[in-house]
Structure formats: C-alpha cells, structure tokens
Amino acid sequence: MSVPWTVVGAGRVGSVLARRAGTRTLRRDDVEAPRSDGPVVVATRNDDLDAVLTRLDPAVWPRVVLVQNGVLDPVLRRIGLSAAGVPDNGPLVTLGLLYFAASARDGLAVPGGTSWFCGPEAANMVAAFTELGLPAGQLGPADHRAATGVKLSWNLIYGLLGELEWRAGRPNLVAAVTEARRADCVALCSELRPVLTAWLGADPGPLVADLFAYSARIPDFPVRLRELSWRNGALAAEAARAGLPTPLHDALLARATS
Numbered sequence: 001m002s003v004p005w006t007v008v009g010a011g012r013v014g015s016v017l018a019r020r021a022g023t024r025t026l027r028r029d030d031v032e033a034p035r036s037d038g039p040v041v042v043a044t045r046n047d048d049l050d051a052v053l054t055r056l057d058p059a060v061w062p063r064v065v066l067v068q069n070g071v072l073d074p075v076l077r078r079i080g081l082s083a084a085g086v087p088d089n090g091p092l093v094t095l096g097l098l099y100f101a102a103s104a105r106d107g108l109a110v111p112g113g114t115s116w117f118c119g120p121e122a123a124n125m126v127a128a129f130t131e132l133g134l135p136a137g138q139l140g141p142a143d144h145r146a147a148t149g150v151k152l153s154w155n156l157i158y159g160l161l162g163e164l165e166w167r168a169g170r171p172n173l174v175a176a177v178t179e180a181r182r183a184d185c186v187a188l189c190s191e192l193r194p195v196l197t198a199w200l201g202a203d204p205g206p207l208v209a210d211l212f213a214y215s216a217r218i219p220d221f222p223v224r225l226r227e228l229s230w231r232n233g234a235l236a237a238e239a240a241r242a243g244l245p246t247p248l249h250d251a252l253l254a255r256a257t258s
Contacts, residue, residue, distance in 0.1 A: 145202035
C-alpha cells in the first residue's frame with residue numbers, strides 16, 4: 001500500500017479489509033496509537049464506537065475513517081468529534097459507505113459498486129481501495145449525506161424483508177428477497193424517502209434503481225435485521241419525531257421482531 005493504514009475491528013468487514021490490504025488489525029480492546037501516519041479504519045460494530053474512539057489518542061481522531069452503516073452523528077457529537085458536513089467543535093473524521101459484500105471473516109470482498117468516502121482521509125482511502133481492486137470515489141458533504149440515505153435505505157429495507165423471509169423458512173439471500181419482495185421494496189422506497197430526507201438533510205433520490213442495482217451485484221449475500229437501534233429502530237424513532245407516517249415499515253417491523 002502506498003499509504004499505510006490500520007484496521008480496528010476483527011469482524012468480517014475489518015478482517016476482509018486487513019487481509020486484502022496485508023495490513024494490521026487491532027481488536028476493539030487492544031486499540032493503541034497506530035505507528036503509521038495513514039488512515040485508521042474503524043470497522044467495529046456501531047455499539048463499540050464509543051469505546052474505540054475514546055481509547056484512541058485524540059491526536060489520531062482526524063485520521064479516523066468510520067465505515068459503519070447508519071447515521072453516526074449522535075455518537076460523534078457525544079464524544080466531541082464531528083462528521084464531515086456536521087457542525088461541531090471537534091476535528092473532522094472521514095465517513096465511508098462500503099459497497100462490497102463480506103459474508104465471512106475468512107471470505108473475500110465481493111464488489112457491489114463504488115464505495116464513497118468523505119472527509120480528511122477520503123483521497124487516501126480512494127487510492128487504497130483502488131489498489132485493492134475495489135471501486136471507490138470521493139464526495140463532498142452534501143452529496144455524501146444523500147448517498148448515506150441510499151446505502152441506509154438498502155440496509156433498512158433488505159434487512160427487514162430478509163428477516164421476514166428467514167422467519168418464514170424461505171431463502172434470505174439478496175436475490176431471493178428481491179424476487180419474493182419486489183413490491184414491498186418499491187413501496188418502502190417511496191415511504192422511507194421523506195424520512196431519510198428529513199433525517200439527513202439531503203434527498204437520497206427515488207432509491208429503487210440504486211437498491212436493485214446493488215442487490216444484483218451481491219445476489220448470494222444473506223440479509224437479516226442487524227443493529228436494530230442504529231437502523232430500523234432509529235428510522236422509526238426519527239419518523240415519529242418528524243411526524244412522518246411509515247405504516248408499511250412499522251407493520252413489517254412488528255412482524256419481524258415479534
């Protein structure tokens with residue numbers, strides 16, 4: 001790698017990135033100040049972000065790259081950091097939207113589209129991903145917020161519909177979910193778009209074409225509800241706060257979690 005980088009988190013995403021790059025992996029409880037001056041990619045679960053970021057030397061924070069799904073603003077503000085485009089008194093961190101499938105810790109990254117980065121280390125991450133054969137690009141804050149809505153909508157919708165298929169004893173791979181639940185997917189895209197726009201301050205667009213295009217590239221990836229408080233639960237809370245109805249999402253979520 002032309003720019004040395006460190007991966008924090010030995011889960012499937014962190015392990016795949018570290019193995020592909022031939023770089024060092026740190027577990028959440030073993031975080032230390034990295035010796036290199038390159039990006040520090042935090043690939044832990046969302047609930048571990050507080051612990052990881054507070055263990056890191058604050059001097060490292062501007063080099064942090066967060067690749068978690070979901071809206072991370074609350075935890076960043078709580079710690080004193082700020083995401084690109086989000087006003088705060090702390091240094092900026094870089095946010096990444098990953099478009100590849102990593103279904104196992106010892107598996108390979110299957111590209112699903114262009115991964116997008118925004119923040120101080122964005123250019124370094126684009127260069128690093130390009131060297132690894134993973135398509136990547138850089139976005140400004142406003143465009144990245146809109147792109148966040150697209151990726152989050154995929155996680156929300158496919159996680160929910162995959163959970164319902166799995167509970168019914170049917171295949172929950174992406175291709176199977178698309179085939180069985182296409183109408184629900186289209187309806188949810190329309191229903192959730194206003195909530196995502198209000199939540200992120202940026203319109204993610206019609207969503208349907210983007211979601212189906214990504215799904216077509218990773219047909220064999222299994223999908224279920226994950227990190228509910230950061231995804232579907234957070235979406236439901238935001239919809240209630242904004243006074244925006246989401247009857248289909250609420251009904252399906254109730255069935256998927258009962």
